[in-house]
Amino acid sequence: MLKKDPNYQRLKLGGAGLMGVSTLWLAQDHLLVVEVTGYVEKYRRFYFRDIQAMVIQSTSLRLWWSLGLGAMIACLLLILLVTTWNSPSPDPVVVWVFVGIMLLFAVPLLINLLRGPTCTVLVRTAVQTQKIPGLNRRKKAGKLMALLVPAISAAQGASPAPTAAPAESPAENYSGPAAG
Amino acid sequence: MALPGNSKLACPNCGASFPSSGPELQAMEQCPACWRPTEVTLFPAFDWPVTAGATAEKVVMDGEATCFYHADHRAHVPCDACGRFLCALCDLDLNGRHFCPQCLELAMTKNTVQALERNRTRWDKVIFALLLVPLFFCYILVPVTSLAALVLIGMKWKAPGSLVSNTRVRFIVFAVLATLEFVGGSFMWWMVLGRSR
Incomplete structure (x- = not known):
């Protein structure tokens, strides 16, 4: 388990998406994204030395959620007003039921507004561009960047591209009988 | 400063290609096609040529x-x-x-x-579904499915567990639940069959 592994530090930045729940784990040389979708746990490792770019793009998810939830509250309020308009003494049970249902939408609306603007975070390597699942708020993205940028910069430094052949090879020093 | 190979960064929303040069990318504040606010952070590896x-x-x-x-x-x-x-x-x-x-x-x-x-299969989730679903949709099968869950727990006890949840603890809890379900379900069958005789 990663919780007990001293090499990994859990970043409380993950979250739930449409496809499942994801958690982020920071290791010394990579970021591990664990995504649980249904009965499968998927792992993606982004090694700091491979990351070329990170893209944060704003999305309109917060706006659409707010509009949807706000529309539901407005509809319920309208129905409540229409049903109680003509009656001289509206049934308090009906009013409380409506208020209760409205709260069911109002609380998520408030949470959605308080959590801040939404975004998509992409990690670009030499071979792929991957979205980080579950990371869809600007605040969280900012925190992740604050952690990752120094780590990636330290891992890559200003050194040129790693050469294909390593400088030393253990087999070069081998002096035993010929193999092969 | 060009992107290595033929790959280019593209907008995740509209798919339009972003500029290929590093300074242009870093100066970019929004997607040139859909105008969505976009921040690009480049790292030294961006400029490394393909070896x-x-x-x-x-x-x-x-x-x-x-x-x-x-x-x-x-x-x-x-x-x-x-x-x-x-x-x-x-x-x-x-x-x-x-x-x-x-x-x-x-x-x-x-x-x-x-x-x-x-990836890894979350056998604890499979077993949980095996214990829970028949209770709501086909409770007559509960003794069979709970027995299947117990067998599955035995078979997958040593299988690599989840990296984020404690699979063993879940297995133990589910084994207790499966045993209770098996006893309860068998008792229900015994009652139904006993009455029919």
């Missing part, structure tokens, strides 16, 4: 160690898993560890190297 693959050296002297797979190639490094000598062509570097193609394939199949592991 050509390693080429194996030919054997020039008698008695030199050669690659296990290529008798005419000079040995470059031993495989960390099987110890066979590999030429630069056969050497597959994985975070500083060297593997031959055969061992890497085996490691991917058997999930012996954690860095290569891409």
Whole structure:
């Protein structure tokens, strides 16, 4: 388990998406994204030395959620007003039921507004561009960047591209009988 | 400062290509096509050119160690898993560890190297569904499904568990639940069959 592994530090930045729940784990040389979708746990490792770019793009998810939830509250309020308009003494049970249902939408609306603007975070390597699942708020993205940028910069430094052949090879020093 | 190869960064919303040069990308504040606010952070690896693959050296002297797979190639490094000598062509570097193609394939199949592991089946979730779903949709099958859950717990006890949840603890809890379900379900069957007689 990663919780007990001293090499990994859990970043409380993950979250739930449409496809499942994801958690982020920071290791010394990579970021591990664990995504649980249904009965499968998927792992993606982004090694700091491979990351070329990170893209944060704003999305309109917060706006659409707010509009949807706000529309539901407005509809319920309208129905409540229409049903109680003509009656001289509206049934308090009906009013409380409506208020209760409205709260069911109002609380998520408030949470959605308080959590801040939404975004998509992409990690670009030499071979792929991957979205980080579950990371869809600007605040969280900012925190992740604050952690990752120094780590990636330290891992890559200003050194040129790693050469294909390593400088030393253990087999070069081998002096035993010929193999092969 | 061009992007390596033929790949270009593209907008995740509209798919339009972003500028290919580094300074332009870093100065970009929104997607040029859909105008969505976009921030791009570039790292030194962005400017690294694509390096050509390693080429194996030919054997020039008698008695030199050669690659296990290529008798005419000079040995470059031993495989960390099987110890066979590999030429630069056969050497597959994985975070500083060297593997031959055969061992890497085996490691991917058997999930012996954690860095290569891409997914795991959450058997605890399968067992939980096996315990929960029949209770609501087909309770007559509860003794069978709870027994199946117990068998599955026994079979998957040693299987690699989840990296984020404690699979063993869940297995123990589910084993208790499955036993209770089995006893309860069997009692229900016994009552139904007893009455019908």
